[in-house]
Amino acid sequence: MKMKHRMFRIGTVVLAAAVGALALASPASAHVRSGGSPLPHGGYGIVELVVPGESDGAETIGLTVTIPEEVNLTSARTQPVPGWTANVEREQTGGAERISRIVWTATDPAGGYGVGEYQVFSFSAGPWPEDAESVALPSDQSYTDGSVVSWNEVAVDESSEPEHPAPEVALVAAAGDHGDGHGTSSSDGVSEHHDAAATSDDSNRVWQAISVVSLILAVAAVAGLGVVLRRGRGAGS
Template sequence: MSNNRVMRATVLAATFGAVGLLGAGVASAHVTANIYGNQPQKGGSGTIVFRVPNEEQDAGTNKVEIDFKPEYAISTVRYKPVPGWTAQVEKAQLPAPVKNGKNLDVTNPVTKITFTAQPGSALAKGDAEFQEFEISASTLPSNVDELALPAIQTYDNGLVVHWDQAETGGAEPEHPAPTVQLAAAATGSGHSDMSVSPAAESSSTTSDNTARWLGGAGLVVGALGLGIGGGAVLRSRKAK
């Protein structure tokens, strides 16, 4: 291959690499719903952290709204306070009740939570800052595998961005809605793997003590055996 061809191939590879990195940077700037820890289970509760990056060079983010579908029948949403921001949870009165993840009727599910920046606390202009908003929600639905939680991002210049588009055909839309995958509900009480009854703990302690005693006794017997064996060897040598 000539030097010109090598140079051309190198330039093309570098160009495609730069484009790929740029695309990755744009994708990572979406509003996302993240799980730090165990995946929320169907019919249970879960902690979700919304990461909101600022994307406008001439404006800062001063309000974030998260929508909850009424059919999810989520009755409780709590939030972790963010310094400099206020939060408000909204509910809606439905004309007919909907079933939640525990098959109970819910007539006033949570439909929105809004985080609003106090003066001087908005995200700065440009793309250097982001903020995380942590919530806890229950009861999660049991009839869906994924929660779609559309977000609305408002900038201090009046610009409003709706993060509410669903993926179609495997292609990521320009403004995808934050989503959370739900794990299958745990079977049984769900406590057997994490807790130990007092009786089981006592039995375990007794077994452990017994094992230690037997191990110690074995060491003593072994030592005695070595001593006896060593004495027999010395006696046999003297007899010779």
């Protein structure tokens, strides 16, 4: 009886390890997040939003990014995404015009993407605030089944993690003059875009590696549980 009880306890530990390993394969990186470089205070820069598909029964066909009211962007340009249209919306405020929203829409529902896939939506804009460390960009992700997931929550402190966090871009001190006010110089813009893309790719490769390792650990743990249970039955007989 003691042997059976011990085997049961070992099996429980192994099973818990398998569950934990599988949990690692579904990290918070599945949320919409910013994959770009920090933006300059009072300047212009490129924002990249990495948007994974998360609905098992529908595909992503739209993304709407809302620019907070306190962020007065006067210029924004989107990077083309094959099969998608982009619309930069503006509004009048205080006698001036500001960017209020940027909306990406798949031209055909068949051009959407599902679970296990992601799309990068990027835009160059400015000027960004001079007195903030970061800017949250509430985003609404639309699916073919008509559902919309709002990524619009901001953590109240470093220890909390919202269920639907808004992607955030970091702001840093400007390195120098940003030219004509419509973006970084040509070489800087290209360099920043490549750095942001590399950051996104590196992040996704890391999580893919973690997922593979986690799956291997889970399979090994389940196999170990089977061995433990068979030995338990053998000892009991």
